[in-house]
Amino acid sequence: MTKNLVIVESPAKAKTIEGFLGKDYTVRSCFGHVMDLAKKDLGVDIENGFTPNYIISPDKKKVVTELKKIAKDSETIWLASDEDREGEAIAWHLLQALDLKEDQIKRIVFHEITKPAITEAIENPRKIDRNLVNAQQARRVLDRLVGFELSPLLWRKIKPSLSAGRVQSVAVRLIVEKEEEIKAFKSVSSYRIQADFLIMVNQKQATVSAELNKRFNTKREALAFLESCKTARFVVEDVETKPARKSPAPPFTTSTLQQEASRKLGFSVANTMRIAQQLYESGKITYMRTDSVTLSKLALSMTKEEIIKSFGQDYVKIRQYTTRTKGAQEAHEAIRPTYMNQHSVEKDNSQKRLYDLIWKRTIASQMSDAVLEKTNITIGISNAREKFVAKGEVIKFDGFLKVYMESKDEEDNEDKEGMLPPLVPGEKLTLEEMAGQQKFTQQPARYTEASLVKKLEELGIGRPSTYAPTISTIQKRGYVIKEDRPGFSRDYDLIRLKGGKITEEVKSENTGYEKGKLFPTDIGSLVNSFLIQYFENILDYNFTATVEEEFDEIAGGNLVWNAMIREFYYPFHAQIEKTLENSKKVSGEKLLGQDPKTGENVYVRIGRYGPMAQIGNSESAVKPRYASLLKGQSIETITLETALDLFKLPRSVGSYESADVMVSTGRFGPYVKHLSGFYSLAKDDDPLTVTLERAIEIIEEKRNKEHQKTIKTFTGDELIKILNGRYGPYISYNRRNYKIPKGSDPAGLTLEDCRKIIKETEPSKNKNVKRNK
DNA sequence: CAGTGAGCGAGCTTCCGCTTGACTT
Numbered sequence: 001m002t003k004n005l006v007i008v009e010s011p012a013k014a015k016t017i018e019g020f021l022g023k024d025y026t027v028r029s030c031f032g033h034v035m036d037l038a039k040k041d042l043g044v045d046i047e048n049g050f051t052p053n054y055i056i057s058p059d060k061k062k063v064v065t066e067l068k069k070i071a072k073d074s075e076t077i078w079l080a081s082d083e084d085r086e087g088e089a090i091a092w093h094l095l096q097a098l099d100l101k102e103d104q105i106k107r108i109v110f111h112e113i114t115k116p117a118i119t120e121a122i123e124n125p126r127k128i129d130r131n132l133v134n135a136q137q138a139r140r141v142l143d144r145l146v147g148f149e150l151s152p153l154l155w156r157k158i159k160p161s162l163s164a165g166r167v168q169s170v171a172v173r174l175i176v177e178k179e180e181e182i183k184a185f186k187s188v189s190s191y192r193i194q195a196d197f198l199i200m201v202n203q204k205q206a207t208v209s210a211e212l213n214k215r216f217n218t219k220r221e222a223l224a225f226l227e228s229c230k231t232a233r234f235v236v237e238d239v240e241t242k243p244a245r246k247s248p249a250p251p252f253t254t255s256t257l258q259q260e261a262s263r264k265l266g267f268s269v270a271n272t273m274r275i276a277q278q279l280y281e282s283g284k285i286t287y288m289r290t291d292s293v294t295l296s297k298l299a300l301s302m303t304k305e306e307i308i309k310s311f312g313q314d315y316v317k318i319r320q321y322t323t324r325t326k327g328a329q330e331a332h333e334a335i336r337p338t339y340m341n342q343h344s345v346e347k348d349n350s351q352k353r354l355y356d357l358i359w360k361r362t363i364a365s366q367m368s369d370a371v372l373e374k375t376n377i378t379i380g381i382s383n384a385r386e387k388f389v390a391k392g393e394v395i396k397f398d399g400f401l402k403v404y405m406e407s408k409d410e411e412d413n414e415d416k417e418g419m420l421p422p423l424v425p426g427e428k429l430t431l432e433e434m435a436g437q438q439k440f441t442q443q444p445a446r447y448t449e450a451s452l453v454k455k456l457e458e459l460g461i462g463r464p465s466t467y468a469p470t471i472s473t474i475q476k477r478g479y480v481i482k483e484d485r486p487g488f489s490r491d492y493d494l495i496r497l498k499g500g501k502i503t504e505e506v507k508s509e510n511t512g513y514e515k516g517k518l519f520p521t522d523i524g525s526l527v528n529s530f531l532i533q534y535f536e537n538i539l540d541y542n543f544t545a546t547v548e549e550e551f552d553e554i555a556g557g558n559l560v561w562n563a564m565i566r567e568f569y570y571p572f573h574a575q576i577e578k579t580l581e582n583s584k585k586v587s588g589e590k591l592l593g594q595d596p597k598t599g600e601n602v603y604v605r606i607g608r609y610g611p612m613a614q615i616g617n618s619e620s621a622v623k624p625r626y627a628s629l630l631k632g633q634s635i636e637t638i639t640l641e642t643a644l645d646l647f648k649l650p651r652s653v654g655s656y657e658s659a660d661v662m663v664s665t666g667r668f669g670p671y672v673k674h675l676s677g678f679y680s681l682a683k684d685d686d687p688l689t690v691t692l693e694r695a696i697e698i699i700e701e702k703r704n705k706e707h708q709k710t711i712k713t714f715t716g717d718e719l720i721k722i723l724n725g726r727y728g729p730y731i732s733y734n735r736r737n738y739k740i741p742k743g744s745d746p747a748g749l750t751l752e753d754c755r756k757i758i759k760e761t762e763p764s765k766n767k768n769v770k771r772n773k
Numbered sequence: 774c775a776g777t778g779a780g781c782g783a784g785c786t787t788c789c790g791c792t793t794g795a796c797t798t
Contacts, residue, residue, distance in 0.1 A: 009792060032792030039787095060792090086791055140789075147788020155786070165788045277793085289791090465790055607778045618779075626778050650776070666775035678775055725798040737798055 002026040005074040007067065007094060009081050012281050013113060017080075020115045021122075026074070028067060033086070034060040035093035037144050044141055046569070050562045052141055056097050068098045076106060079128070080121070083109035084329035085555065089136035091128050102127070112296035112333050113286070135555035141565055142166070142547060146538060149576050150531070157585050158527060159606060163477055166544060167462045167470055169531055172479045173539055174455055175447055176520040176528040185443040190215040191222035191436045191493075195388055197234060197379070197429035199421060206421045207432065210379055210388035215439070219493055222436040223504075225384065226497040233382040234429040239375065244393075246370040248400040250293040250321035251334035251362050254464035255457045257288070260361070262450035263407045265353050268516075269449040269468045275354045276335070283338055284345050285358055289464040290332035291457075293321040295362070299333070302340040303366045311402060317368045326460030327548050336362040360404040367400035375420050379429060392420030409451055431497075438492040446517040449482065461544045478610070479524030487513030522611045522635045526588045534579045538572075593640040598622075602643055604635045609667070611635050613643040628665060630687070645688050654692035661695050663687050672698050714751045722746050722754070733758050 004025045008014050011029040018027040035054045037043030045051040056064050071077050079094055081087035091107055094100070106125035110117040143166055150164035193212035198205055216222040252260070254273075261272040276288035295303070300318055307316045323330060337359050345355045373396055379388035395401065447455070453467045462470055474480045487510045496503045520528070531539050547568075553559035589605035592613075600616035611629040616622060627646035629638065650664030650673075662673040663681075670687035672679040672695045679698045681687060711729055712722040721732045722740075729746035731738040731754050738761050740746055744753075 011793070029792080031794090033790070034792095036790090037788095063792095082791085090791070136790095143789045145788085149788095151787035161786045163787045167789065281793090463790060465792080470789090605778095609777060612778065614778080624778085628777085664776060667777080668774060671775060673775080680775090723798080728798090730798060732798085 002070065002073060003075050004078060005067075005070050005076070006078040006080050009087070009090065010287070012283070013287070016113050016283070017118055020118045025078075026070060028070065030067060030081070030090065030094060031060065031063055033057065033090055033093065034064055034097050037140065042148055043144055050141055050565045050569070052137060054093070054096075064097045067094075071098045071100060071104075075104075077104055078122070078125070079105055079107050080109065082331035083111065084331040085132055085136040085139065085551070087331060088129055088132040089140075092130075092133045095128065111292075111294070111331065112298070114296055114298045116298075117296070129555075131557045132555050134561040135551040138554055138561040138564055139547075139551055141562075142568065145565070145569055145572070149573065150535065150538070153576060153579060154527060154530070156580070157583060158530060158587075159523065159608060159610075161477075162523075162527060163473070164527070164531060166538065167456075167466065168474050168477075168479075169528075169539055170459070170461055170541065170544070171452060171456060171470055172474050172520070172524050172528055173532070174452065175474075175480050175518050176525050178444060178446055179520050179525075181444050182446065187440045187443065189438050189440045189492075190217055191219065191495075192439050193222065193225065193434065193436045195234075195434040196432045198432045199423070199427070199429060201421045208377070208390050208421060208423070208429070210377070210390035212386050213389050214386045216436070219438070219495070223495060223502065225386070226434060226436060226495060226502055228383055229381065229431070229434055229497055230500055230502075232384065232431075234388070234431060235380050235382070236377060236423050236425050236427040236429065237380040237387070238378040238425060239423055240378075241373055241375045243396075244372040244374045246372065246399075246401070248364040248367060248369075248404065249361065249406040251295055251336055251365045252358060253291050253293060253323075253325070253334060254289050254467065255291070255325075255453050257335055257358070258453050258467065259409075259450040260357060260407065261354060262448060263409070264357060265350075266516075267350075267354070269453060269471055271350075272354065273468045275350050278347070279345070279351055279355055279358075282347070284342070284347075284351075284355060285338060286334070286336050287332045288335055290330075290335060291323065291325055291328040291464055292330040292332055293323050293334045294330065295320070295336060295365075296333055299336055299340070299362075300366065303363060306340040307363060307367055311367070314397075315367050315399065315402070317399075318366055321365070325457055326545060329463075334362075364400040364404035367403070368397070370395060370399040370401045371397040374417075377420060377423055390420060391417050393417040394419050409448075410445060434497040436493075436495045438494070440490070440492070440511070443512075446514060446519070448516055449518065452518060459541050459544065460548060461541075474524075477523075478521055479527060480518050481521055482516060482518050483514075484516065485512075485514040485519075487511050522588060523606060525636070526586060526606055530583075530586055534583065535575060537575075588635055590635055592638070592643055595644060602640060604629070604638055604643060606635070613638075613646050615644075615647065630665060631669060648688060651688075653690065653695050656692070656696050656699070661692060661699075663690055663695060674699055677702075711746050712749070714754070716751050717755075720751065720754050720758075722749060731757060 006017065006021065006025055006027045008017060008027065008029050009032055014027045014029040021027065034056060036057050038053045038055045043053050045053065077100055079091035081090040095105060107128050108121040108125050110121040147165040151162065154162040154164055192215050195210050197208045197210065199208060216225060257276065258269045258272050261267040273288065276285065279285045280288050304316055304318055335358060340362065343359060345352055373394045375392040377390040379390065449471050452471065456462045456467065475482060489508050490511050491506050491508045494505050494507050537543065550559060550564050554561045554564060587605040589603055592602045592604060594600065595602050595615050600620055603614045605612065605614065609628065611634065613627050613629060614624055616624040618624065625647060627649065633642065650662050653661050653663055655661060656674060659675050664671065664673065665687055668680065670681040670685065672681065679702050681690065681698065685694065709723050710721060711724055714720055719733055723730055723732050729740055731740060738758055740757065
């Protein structure tokens with residue numbers, strides 16, 4: 001019989017803590033929430049004071065049964081879920097799911113997984129905070145009501161299976177509005193003047209580069225300025241040196257880790273989280289879903305020791321950072337290495353790189369400021385009022401820069417500030433060359449996954465555990481697409497003054513190339529404008545912040561949770577009803593022009609299966625014709641010609657093996673059809689122009705792959721095949737797949753063996769069919 | 774896994790936040 005059962009949320013945490021507590025304590029994890037609102041209907045009884053209908057989450061039934069068994073044999077159950085709103089609710093749910101009595105349980109919390117912290121927690125148990133639980137209930141019920149009333153509205157008014165919610169709809173809004181901003185953006189140009197001056201330093205020639213403190217709006221002005229400089233004299237007027245300091249960035253939170261891993265390592269948000277999870281599970285780093293920048297005392301002293309050992313006493317500066325993020329709950333430490341003396345890990349390359357980043361960031365956060373010296377040199381022009389300015393920067397003491405420098409979203413690679421030669425006021429300078437380059441203002445930057453997370457965090461929307469899933473949801477719904485887009489070439493003027501002569505030339509640069517950026521789709525834009533029109537209050541960037549304030553009131557015991565929900569719900573529900581009645585189905589229909597052959601109107605719109613083109617309408621004499629838009633095309637930008645091209649599909653490209661080869665597009669994109677087989681086109685194949693040759697290549701490629709996949713076939717039964725798949729060898733029979741028992745040699749199986757395996761695994765296959773849906 | 778878009782109607786979709794394996798073809 002165990003005396004004490006301690007329940008934490010994460011199994012990795014359970015393992016660590018068990019080591020701290022000794023044999024009187026059994027530590028188990030509940031794997032997060034164990035209960036949730038029922039999925040069918042609303043899961044909330046609106047008429048009865050919004051009573052939630054909680055059930056044990058289907059995927060937690062096993063855990064709950066197991067915990068229940070251990071709890072039965074325990075004297076005291078310590079509920080050690082995280083110290084935040086959700087954690088408090090988890091404790092409360094455990095009380096019910098495990099059939100516990102209040103006097104059997106003790107609620108404890110700790111912010112760091114260290115022995116003193118755990119011991120202290122055990123010494124200071126408390127009761128479950130019902131106010132905090134109620135704040136969570138309000139959060140949960142509000143999200144359910146918003147999500148489960150808005151989504152069905154979208155099914156009826158736009159397209160089935162769409163979704164809307166407090167978090168995802170705002171994320172989509174940000175991306176749509178960024179695109180609108182970019183569309184409205186007008187680039188303007190100006191002329192930036194730079195000059196290189198020659199001086200002698202210790203009898204050696206040196207160059208000083210400086211920029212004019214004014215930009216000219218027109219080429220004419222820039223030329224006039226260069227003209228005036230032909231005869232000008234240049235004199236150093238002022239040399240100003242001032243000290244400057246740079247401080248390190250705070251330790252990582254989930255959001256900042258995602259941003260840095262994206263910028264420095266090129267990881268997607270989901271990738272970063274998966275790798276961090278692996279590091280966490282192998283005990284290399286602390287918990288990776290956190291909004292706190294706090295380091296434990298233990299971590300601080302380990303870090304200090306490590307800095308002294310590696311860099312010396314001068315490099316230490318212990319700092320405690322404070323979180324400024326809106327709505328941060330700070331239930332965990334910042335993300336840091338478990339042991340600071342472990343400089344790297346022997347893991348795969350991604351884990352290694354991420355660990356390295358975390359180690360450096362943590363170490364740097366406790367290191368001294370970098371001490372810099374900035375120099376500004378002002379250079380006067382004898383026959384102009386403008387000045388040239390040369391900027392220099394010298395590092396006097398590197399401090400934290402020795403290990404780590406935070407990167408920025410937009411690197412301004414234009415000002416490379418280095419060391420300047422020693423100059424004194426009054427010194428005359430010789431102009432070597434002066435150049436005026438036409439510069440264009442930059443359009444606003446589109447969001448990457450990581451910069452979207454940053455923005456959401458700033459708005460207080462979403463939590464560390466949901467950033468990655470939210471980004472995946474809005475892509476899965478087809479609201480947003482992450483892709484690369486080619487840039488375009490742009491001409492710019494470059495004028496030069498050298499050796500008393502002015503030359504002009506036109507050069508070209510590539511600009512606007514986008515890599516891994518988030519773009520709204522037609523559906524995303526349409527859903528967004530619908531929601532903004534009818535539910536501006538929910539889509540408001542401050543909606544979450546406002547309700548969070550009320551959740552805090554509930555947590556403080558100053559507001560009754562279901563009274564708050566009632567205040568919100570009835571007006572919201574009326575909005576739903578009104579929109580249901582008053583708004584028409586929206587499809588984003590756009591008239592492109594007329595079909596030259598029939599004279600019928602050609603439209604593009606969102607159909608039941610996505611963006612489509614249509615010739616004629618229901619009032620036309622002949623039945624309307626339909627065609628899906630291809631990938632990369634959009635209602636917004638498609639032309640009449642391109643839309644008409646879509647109706648050329650399906651097209652015959654010729655014949656192969658005395659059978660027709662057809663090219664068309666279906667639910668899963670463009671494909672080739674030959675005999676009874678389907679062959680998907682590659683990404684860069686255009687179904688409208690693909691040739692017979694290429695089609696045959698595609699057919700043969702797939703046949704070849706199929707062939708390589710085949711380990712064994714049988715002459716007795718053509719339907720049974722032993723194939724090599726992504727997860728190893730398996731048996732395929734009648735379009736169903738069967739696992740090969742461990743230990744048997746796939747190539748050595750006989751037809752009889754296969755039949756036996758098929759027969760024996762028959763009953764369990766239903767599960768798989770369901771899962772795939 | 775493959776071409777849909779009318780109209781009927783059954784039955785389904787959907788939220789956010791907390792946690793990992795079991796499983797896939």
